[in-house]
Structure formats: C-alpha cells, structure tokens
Amino acid sequence: MPVMGVGTWQLTTDTADTIATALKLGYRMIDTSGDYGTQPGIADGISRGGVERADFYLVTKVEEVGDAYHATRKNLDELQLDYADLMLIHRPPRTGAGEDLWRSLIRAKEDGLTKDIGVSNYSIELIDRLIDATGEVPTVNQVEWSPFGHSDDLLRYAREKQIVIQAYSPLTRTKRLGDATLAEIAAKYGKSPAQVLIRWNLERGTVPVPKANQRQHLEENIDVFDFDISEDDVETLNGLNERYSSLGTLPYV
Numbered sequence: 001m002p003v004m005g006v007g008t009w010q011l012t013t014d015t016a017d018t019i020a021t022a023l024k025l026g027y028r029m030i031d032t033s034g035d036y037g038t039q040p041g042i043a044d045g046i047s048r049g050g051v052e053r054a055d056f057y058l059v060t061k062v063e064e065v066g067d068a069y070h071a072t073r074k075n076l077d078e079l080q081l082d083y084a085d086l087m088l089i090h091r092p093p094r095t096g097a098g099e100d101l102w103r104s105l106i107r108a109k110e111d112g113l114t115k116d117i118g119v120s121n122y123s124i125e126l127i128d129r130l131i132d133a134t135g136e137v138p139t140v141n142q143v144e145w146s147p148f149g150h151s152d153d154l155l156r157y158a159r160e161k162q163i164v165i166q167a168y169s170p171l172t173r174t175k176r177l178g179d180a181t182l183a184e185i186a187a188k189y190g191k192s193p194a195q196v197l198i199r200w201n202l203e204r205g206t207v208p209v210p211k212a213n214q215r216q217h218l219e220e221n222i223d224v225f226d227f228d229i230s231e232d233d234v235e236t237l238n239g240l241n242e243r244y245s246s247l248g249t250l251p252y253v
C-alpha cells in the first residue's frame with residue numbers, strides 16, 4: 001500500500017482531470033466510494049493518467065445497507081476495473097458490527113474482486129466482533145485522524161493486529177490549518193501546515209488521503225518527502241489531541 005493517497009469526496013473540479021493530474025504528479029493511491037459519485041470520473045482519469053494497473057492502489061467502499069458483494073461488483077463496473085486493491089465497509093450499520101457485510105466482502109476477496117478488505121469508522125470493539133465472527137482481520141480501518149483528533153488506544157490496537165490506520169480528513173477539512181502551534185512547527189521546517197499534517201501521519205505509519213481540487217494543493221500535498229519532523233515535534237503535535245472531528249464525532253473514542 002502506498003504511504004499516502006488522494007481523496008475524492010466532494011471533488012468539485014472535473015474528477016477525471018484531477019485524477020489524471022494526481023497520477024502524473026506521482027500519487028499512487030486513490031480513495032473513493034460508491035456514494036461519492038466520483039467513480040466514473042476516476043475511471044476516465046485512470047485511462048488518461050498513464051499508470052499501469054499494477055502500479056496504483058484503488059480504495060473504494062460499500063455502504064452499510066444492501067448487499068456488499070453486489071455493491072463491490074457495481075463499484076468495479078463504475079471504475080472499469082477488474083479488481084479493487086481495498087474494499088471497505090464505509091461505516092458500521094446501526095445495529096451489530098456488520099458481520100454479514102463482512103462475510104460478503106470475504107467472499108468478494110476470495111473471488112478476486114478485491115485484493116484486501118477493511119473497515120471505516122470502526123471502534124476497537126466493533127473490529128473485535130468482526131474478527132470473532134469470522135477470523136478475518138481487516139487490513140485497514142479508515143478513520144478521521146489528525147493531531148487534533150486521534151487515539152493512542154486505537155493506534156496501539158491497530159499495530160498489534162497489523163491493521164493499517166488510514167487517515168481521512170487529515171487536513172481537518174481546513175478547519176485547523178490556522179492553529180498557532182501547527183503554524184509554528186510548519187514555519188520551523190519551511191513547510192505549510194497542510195504538509196506538516198501529512199508528514200505527521202507518515203512519521204507515525206498512518207496513511208493519509210488528503211483531498212484537493214486545486215492543482216497547487218495536489219502538488220503541495222505530495223511534496224512531503226524531503227523533510228522529517230523530529231520526535232519532539234511529533235510529540236507536540238500528538239499533544240494537540242482534543243478528540244476533534246470536522247465531521248461531528250470521532251467514531252472510535
């Protein structure tokens with residue numbers, strides 16, 4: 001799995017152009033979902049992007065209602081792909097942990113529709129319930145994750161189980177880019193606050209999927225491989241945690 005990707009929720013620019021540009025800039029992971037409406041545009045962008053299928057990693061999601069196997073096939077049709085790299089349950093259903101959805105995704109994986117399967121917006125308890133029911137450990141839990149909202153408990157658990165934490169809304173949907181401590185650290189490294197938020201993930205082995213409509217943002221967000229954040233500064237950023245969620249509540253605390 002690439003160490004970072006590009007998100008596609010609420011892209012307002014032409015999705016195909018944005019994805020073709022992202023691939024040309026060096027992004028190798030694309031995050032989408034059946035309900036984002038971006039899959040057909042991503043298909044076009046991939047065909048224009050000039051990157052072989054084996055060289056990019058496609059993440060998509062099935063909803064918590066309906067037949068996950070059928071939804072997987074539908075996503076692949078929209079994406080014009082034979083397989084996904086990672087298929088996630090978008091969020092847990094209202095009741096239960098989604099054991100039946102999980103069994104359908106296991107079948108989709110066995111049938112070669114996706115290389116890996118995982119979850120999104122899951123707590124430790126709900127992941128344990130999926131594992132208890134099936135023995136299958138999710139490859140990924142994709143959750144809202146930034147210095148302002150994260151969890152040591154979830155990170156420790158994920159490391160123990162070898163589950164990758166993918167960080168969505170890693171730029172706090174811009175809400176916290178003006179934070180004074182973040183600005184101070186960014187200035188110290190000669191980088192932008194957004195670049196520091198992305199790099200903070202890379203330092204800790206979590207995998208951010210920042211979204212950007214603007215080409216300048218796409219360029220900036222992938223220009224994060226020429227610096228490291230010191231352990232002390234990572235600790236300072238960790239300490240900004242206030243369980244902040246730009247979307248409402250963190251599902252895992």
Ligand SMILES: NC(=O)c1ccc[n+]([C@@H]2O[C@H](COP(=O)([O-])OP(=O)(O)OC[C@H]3O[C@@H](n4cnc5c(N)ncnc54)[C@H](OP(=O)(O)O)[C@@H]3O)[C@@H](O)[C@H]2O)c1
Nearest residue numbers: 007008009168169170171172173194210211212213214217
């Ligand atoms: N699994 C889930 O339930 C779930 C939920 C939410 C999101 N996600 C995934 O995570 C992805 C990212 O999250 P998100 O879209 O919510 O928020 P985000 O990536 O935290 O923030 C996107 C916002 O940041 C701006 N931005 C991007 N790069 C910037 C930069 N370098 N400097 C300043 N501003 C910058 C973007 O502006 P422009 O667009 O104008 O460039 C956009 O307004 C989504 O697109 C989606 O793929 C998953």
